[in-house]
Amino acid sequence: MSRKLHLALHPYGVGGPGQHGLWKDPRVAKDASIDIGYYLRQAEAAEHALFDALFIVDSQFINATYPPHYLNRLEPLTLLSAVAVRTRHLGLVGTASSTYNSPFNLARRFASLDHISGGRAGWNVVTSFDTGTARNYGLDEHLDYTTRYGRALESVEVIRGLWDSYEDDAFPADPERGLFLDPDKLHALEHRGEHFKVAGPLNLSRSPQGQPVIFQAGVSEEGRDLAARVAEGIYAPGGSLAQAQEYYADIKRRTAAHGRDPEHIKIFINGGPVVAATDEAARLREREIFEEDNDLERSLALLGRSFGAYDFTGHDLDAPFPDIAHLAEKGGRTAAGKIIERARTENLTLRQVVTSASEFRRSPFVGAPATVAETIEKWFAAGTFDGINLAFRTFEELDLFVDGVVPLLQERGLFRTEYEADTLRGNLGLPVPENRHTAARRAAQG
Amino acid sequence: MSRKLHLALHPYGVGGPGQHGLWKDPRVAKDASIDIGYYLRQAEAAEHALFDALFIVDSQFINATYPPHYLNRLEPLTLLSAVAVRTRHLGLVGTASSTYNSPFNLARRFASLDHISGGRAGWNVVTSFDTGTARNYGLDEHLDYTTRYGRALESVEVIRGLWDSYEDDAFPADPERGLFLDPDKLHALEHRGEHFKVAGPLNLSRSPQGQPVIFQAGVSEEGRDLAARVAEGIYAPGGSLAQAQEYYADIKRRTAAHGRDPEHIKIFINGGPVVAATDEAARLREREIFEEDNDLERSLALLGRSFGAYDFTGHDLDAPFPDIAHLAEKGGRTAAGKIIERARTENLTLRQVVTSASEFRRSPFVGAPATVAETIEKWFAAGTFDGINLAFRTFEELDLFVDGVVPLLQERGLFRTEYEADTLRGNLGLPVPENRHTAARRAAQG
Structure with missing residues (x-):
């Protein structure tokens, strides 16, 4: 099979949605969600297993009823920057709201992570829809749907424009000519749109992958359309095999309809596997977890x-x-x-x-390692995903997957045996976007 | 002498203001300002020399005439988060504008750095006054003076409120009682002020130092007043010994006038030393640099x-x-x-x-190591500063200071021979602020 499976790790610390009881497990550190050591250990295990990326989700509003991991957790970009200097190949995908961040700040922070990691940054673009979050940002109500999605699209466009402020050869740093910067290769943006006015330029150049990878999680009509326009990775909703097939085909079709190569959008489903020594033990454990x-x-x-x-x-x-x-x-x-x-x-x-x-939300990947590997191949071959976003309750479960399932996926020719590249784009098989000003110059020169 | 000198390191990469020619020095890496390796090496040297902190300044607007380091540099918090996991004692002070960041985002990001570093984060609060920066954030003109300072003060108040969202014992995580969070120890803020409406609570607890340390750089009347009200560290302007004495005495007096202990605001001057084997060589080098x-x-x-x-x-x-x-x-x-x-x-x-x-902007600390140590002691004893913010053009100059001057400062009893604490507050001799809700509860209970 020439299509390659991608794997991402999605740490949930002391317990995300549907994991309210996880913190009681004696193997789970009570401060996992705020302990950088926990994330470093997850990241190092993921890199050891040749995973494509660490995927950090986010939210900004809480009350006492929220899942334990939501109550008290690290901000995604500060977290990922720490992980960047302790890893070499692992992609670093962080969630940030386009609703409550200014594009200039987001552009800088992701570009900065992209430099620190040597070209491994990804931005998971979300819009914030709840009133609680709005009230943390000066509003009494959340923005309506159209405004949120219009703003998200424009935010991505502005940020991509800022990321191209410098052409790749903007800094000759040539003492003989006395030329540090070639000022012709620095471009202001002068964006004036419906939601944003941003002059630019950004005070940061491009990394080895050109621009961070854009992720999105489009479910609604407008969300799917936004994903098909701008996303290069998707965090897909889940559900049955048939539901996943429908979603996968729909997103690829919409992407092609926007004139893009459908290979350049990688769809990840939520995998949260349950692996045990036997199928029976795994099924029991899954039911136990589910009911708890x-x-x-x-x-x-x-x-x-x-x-x-x-x-x-x-x-x-x-x-x-x-x-x-x-x-x-x-x-x-x-x-x-x-x-x-x-x-x-x-x-x-x-x-x-x-x-x-x-x-x-129930995972389809439940069983002994051979069963899980077989199920993954079956789903993958059926056109349901390009990758899986995996979450493990404990390091023991993570190790079981890495030691038990990954080698079987490699034997089946589904998963890499070494990293293809040092950048996230390289490992995902995504192209490096050419700087728009360089492209325009080339076009003008024929 | 019982008062202790504090030292911070202020990396200027390929050259800050007044260092336009630095990048031509063959010992300076042309990509120093965007290479996390450069900052890690600076930080490791600073920690080896027992410095209190790494101090990262910032700006958001550029054009081609700006100093090389300004043109292309990492965003302070992503930078410091990477440094956090490669150091253990060094304070990490990052600059962020209160004019163009929402308090909720800033509160989260600094609290996150504070957790990642185990209690070593500091926020250098600045206001942004130039039109170029305003135009990167949707405005055609910068905010007027009173608005900027009013907003800065309110921003600090809101952020400190958010940092106290959880009392220190909010997470019993007791499986026997089935109690992860004690909901009585979680507090919304419900702030409605002139510049901000922020409901809270913050989704992040307090670090070992309670709250990040607040730095400021007050020069104007309103700036000095803001510093005296809320700052725990100051990045002071510089100038002659008499000018530094006036500034130092004024800030300490204003701080006391606000009912605060003047020992709880540490004033750092810009030191940028020039050290050489002899006084004559250092003076020559300083003049050469200055003229260049x-x-x-x-x-x-x-x-x-x-x-x-x-x-x-x-x-x-x-x-x-x-x-x-x-x-x-x-x-x-x-x-x-x-x-x-x-x-x-x-x-x-x-x-x-x-x-x-x-x-x-000329440094008063120029000479052979013995001369520099003596001058530092003279200025320190004259009540001009509590600490020095040092910037070195090359690693060779950093090493000369660390190996030549620091031991003499230690011999004179001015500078520590080991870290006093693992937190920035601990090393600066600043108290851990008690959580406001815990304090209120204690007061109510008599």
């Missing part, structure tokens, strides 16, 4: 977050899903809208909705 | 930056200083105002103004 982490109270709270921290506890679990369409419409919460639509169409109760939401 | 880096054209450009990138080249150098008071008044450029006032009072020509501005 998905008691009704927590699942209802998680479901409520899609509706702006709505409290479902007063509702009858076995009555039809409550009529809260106004909450889904407020500011365009599309995930919430989809839940309501499905509940109506399929005539579901609240219990059925909450159970199926938990099921959706 | 302060040709009239560059000095005029540097002076022009105080007036919003004003171009002085058309003016007669030996005529009275030009009448450009309107540029100083625009948005309250206080440094420019002071220059004009002095030129009028002392009846100075443009040449005299530009020469004296260059002289002001």
Whole structure:
């Protein structure tokens, strides 16, 4: 098989969504989410196993009901910069909101990480939709849907423009000519758009990979369109094999429709595997974890977050899903809208909705190492993903995957046996974007 | 002497203000300002020499006339985070503008660096006064003086509030009680002020030093007042011994007037020493450097930056200083105002103004190691500073200071022979601020 599988590691410290009980595990350090040592150990293990990237998600609003890892965790870019100097090949993908960061600051910080890591930075572009986050940034309400996505697209365009401020040969640093900078190779941006006015230039040059890699997590119509326009990597939603196939084909088709090579957008699904010595032991363990982490109270709270921290506890679990369409419409919460639509169409109760939401997050990769390797190959061959974003509850589970499953993926010719490159683009098989001003100059000169 | 001298290192890569020719030195790597290896080597040397901190300054606007180090350099916090995991005792002070960053983002990023470094983070609070920077952040003009300083003060207050979101014992993580977080120890901020509305809480707990250390560089009346209110460290302007004494006494007096212990604000002057085998060799070298880096054209450009990138080249150098008071008044450029006032009072020509501005930046610490150590002691004893911010042109000059001068300072009982603590506060002799909610609870309980 010539298509190559990509693997990323997604650390969840003391426990992310659906892992509320993880911190009680004696093997989990109680301060994992704020201990850089935990992330360095994850990163070193991932690099040892030839993974493509470390993937750090983020959020900015909390209250006491949030998952343990959300309550108290490191900011993604400061975290990844520390990891950069302790690794050499691992990609470093950090999440940052295009809603509540100025493009100039984001451009600088990711370009800086890109230099520090020698060309391994990636930006996972998210928009922030909850009222709690808005209230941390001076607003009383979150921005509406169209504004958020328009702003995200324009933010990426501005930031890419800033990343091209210097052409690659802008610094001759030639003492004989007395020329440190060639001023013709420095370009201001002078962007004036609907959401942003940014003059530039950026005070930072390009790294060996030209520009950091753009990741996105498009689920809604507008999200998928944004991904197809600008993303080079996607953090995909998950679900069944058929759902993953539909998503994969749709994104590749949309990308081609925007005139882009569909090979230049890599789709990662959420893998969170459960590996054990035998299939039976793995299935038992998976059920145990699932039941422990998905008691009704927590699942209802998680479901409520899609509706702006709505409290479902007063509702009858076995009555039809409550009529809260106004909450889904407020500011365009599309995930919430989809839940309501499905509940109506399929005539579901609240219990059925909450159970199926938990099921959706269940990993398809459960079993002994051989079973997991086989399942991964089957899904990969079926056109469901280019890569998997893996999360492990403990270092023991991480080691089981690395020592047990990775060698089998390599034997099957699915996964690399050495890094292809020193940059994230190189390992993902993505092209280095030519500097736009150099390209324009070349075009003008024929 | 019981007062202890503090030393910080201030890396200038390929050359900061007044160092336009440094990049031509064959000992200076042409990519020093964007090479994390350069900063790691500086940091490791500083820690080996028991320095208190690495001090990273910043700016966000450039054009082709700017000093080489400004043109292309790493963003301070991503830089310092990488340094954090390669050092154990060195303080990490990063500059960030309170004008163009939201308090929530700044609070998170510095708190994150504080955790990654185990309590060694410091924030150098600056306000951004130039039009070029404003144009990178959506504005056509910079904010006026009062707005900038009011915003800076409120920003520090909000950020300190966010840093106290969690009390120190907020996470019992007790499996027996099933209690990861004690929700009574998590506090929203609900700040609604003139410049900011920030609800909180911050999703990050306090580090071993409680809160990052606040640095500032107050020169103007309002700047000095802001420093006296909130700063725990100051990056002082420099000048003659008498000027430094006046500044030192003024800041300590203002700090006491705000009800604070004047020992809890540490004043660092810009030291940039020139050390050589003999006094004569050092003086020659200093003059050579000074003349090389302060040709009239560059000095005029540097002076022009105080007036919003004003171009002085058309003016007669030996005529009275030009009448450009309107540029100083625009948005309250206080440094420019002071220059004009002095030129009028002392009846100075443009040449005299530009020469004296260059002289002001000249280091008082020039000579053989014994002479430099003696001069440092004399200035220190005269009440001019608590610490020195040192910048070296080459690693050879850094080594000469570390191997030649530091042991003499230690012999004189001025400088430590081992680190007092693992945190920046500990080494600077600053107290750990008690969490405000814990303090309130204690007060309420009598």
